[in-house]
Amino acid sequence: SAVISQKPSRDICQRGTSLTIQCQVDSQVTMMFWYRQQPGQSLTLIATANQGSEATYESGFVIDKFPISRPNLTFSTLTVSNMSPEDSSIYLCSVRGGWETQYFGPGTRLLVL
Amino acid sequence: KNEVEQSPQNLTAQEGEFITINCSYSVGISALHWLQQHPGGGIVSLFMLSSGKKKHGRLIATINIQEKHSSLHITASHPRDSAVYICAVRNYGGSQGNLIFGKGTKLSVKP
Numbered sequence: 724s725a726v727i728s729q730k731p732s733r734d735i736c737q738r739g740t741s742l743t744i745q746c747q748v749d750s751q752v753t754m755m756f757w758y759r760q761q762p763g764q765s766l767t768l769i770a771t772a773n774q775g776s777e778a779t780y781e782s783g784f785v786i787d788k789f790p791i792s793r794p795n796l797t798f799s800t801l802t803v804s805n806m807s808p809e810d811s812s813i814y815l816c817s818v819r820g821g822w823e824t825q826y827f828g829p830g831t832r833l834l835v836l
Numbered sequence: 837k838n839e840v841e842q843s844p845q846n847l848t849a850q851e852g853e854f855i856t857i858n859c860s861y862s863v864g865i866s867a868l869h870w871l872q873q874h875p876g877g878g879i880v881s882l883f884m885l886s887s888g889k890k891k892h893g894r895l896i897a898t899i900n901i902q903e904k905h906s907s908l909h910i911t912a913s914h915p916r917d918s919a920v921y922i923c924a925v926r927n928y929g930g931s932q933g934n935l936i937f938g939k940g941t942k943l944s945v946k947p
Contacts, residue, residue, distance in 0.1 A: 732876075760877075765840075765922070765937040781934075813877040823867040823884050823926060825935065830877030 725750050725818050727828035735834045736806055743802045744831045746816030751796035757789070760813040760830075769814075772799045806835045839863050842923050842938035849945050855910040857941045859923030862904065869935065870897050870908050871922040879922070882908070913945045 726749040736742050746755065757769040769789055770778045778791040792800045803810050816828040840861045849855050859868070870882045883890050883897040885906065890897050894913075899906040910917055920942050924935040 763939075765838075765939045766924075766935075767937075768934050815877070815879065823886070825869065825881060825884075827871070827879035827881070830879070832877050 724824075725752065725820055725826040727816055727818065727826055729814075729816055729828040729831050731831060732829060733832040733834075735836060738807050738835055740806055741802055741804045742806065742833060743800050744814055744816075746799045746801070746828055748797045748818055752818040753796070754819060755793065755799045756817040756819075757791065757799075757801045758815040758817060758827075760815065762811070766815065769801070803833065806833075808835045811835045838938070839927075839936050840923055840925055840938040842921075842941050844941060845939070846942045847944070849913050849943070851914060851945055851947050853913050853945075855913050855917075855943065855945075857908045857921050857923075857943070859906045859908070859938055860904060861906075861923075861925050861936075863925065863936065864928040865901075865904075865925040866928055867926045868899055868906050869924040869926075870906070871924060873920040873922060873940065875919075882921075910943075915945045915947050918944050 728747045730745045755772045758766045759769050760766045768781050769784045770780045772778045772791045772793040774793050774796050788804055790802045811834050813830045813832050815830045819825050843858045868885045872880045872882050885899040894911045896909040920940040922940045923938040
């Protein structure tokens with residue numbers, strides 16, 4: 724299994740500012756995933772972060788808005804840039820374990836005013 | 837139409853009741869996950885299924901691949917079971933990380 728921690732757990736931010744969310748895993752993993760869950764909606768994959776290469780973004784998400792770093796096999800950051808109220812969501816970090824298993828972090832609850 | 841549909845969207849039960857949450861999907865899958873999300877937002881994986889049935893404590897999950905349907909059952913429900921239950925599938929041929937999620941079923945168990 725994998726234990727994932729995220730910082731911060733929640734934040735309230737002003738529009739136009741940026742927030743960086745950290746994700747730490749207790750074991751080395753090749754791929755880390757960042758999801759967004761808007762209020763009342765299902766989870767949506769933002770991007771896949773591989774160590775040593777550029778993140779792969781899903782349709783509708785761009786690097787300028789959601790830059791991702793993956794400096795090593797246990798850590799990643801997601802930045803939400805130039806925030807607007809529409810960015811208010813829960814952001815979740817996730818990793819795959821053994822065959823088909825998947826683990827999720829505790830989430831970062833973001834409110835943009 | 838969403839690729840993963842859950843029913844009901846909301847469910848209120850009395851403590852001790854038997855609960856069933858349903859999930860239907862429209863794509864070919866390699867696995868189906870049942871997840872539990874508590875009010876703080878964190879998600880816990882309950883089951884991963886590719887066929888048949890799994891049981892863990894008071895929780896039972898079943899899947900019928902031919903009918904593209906899965907159910908999550910909770911026996912002897914308890915207020916601590918109150919959470920959002922999410923069905924997610926891994927699509928054959930989809931990007932390696934991508935699970936397709938249902939919108940969740942919000943369960944409230946009253947004492």
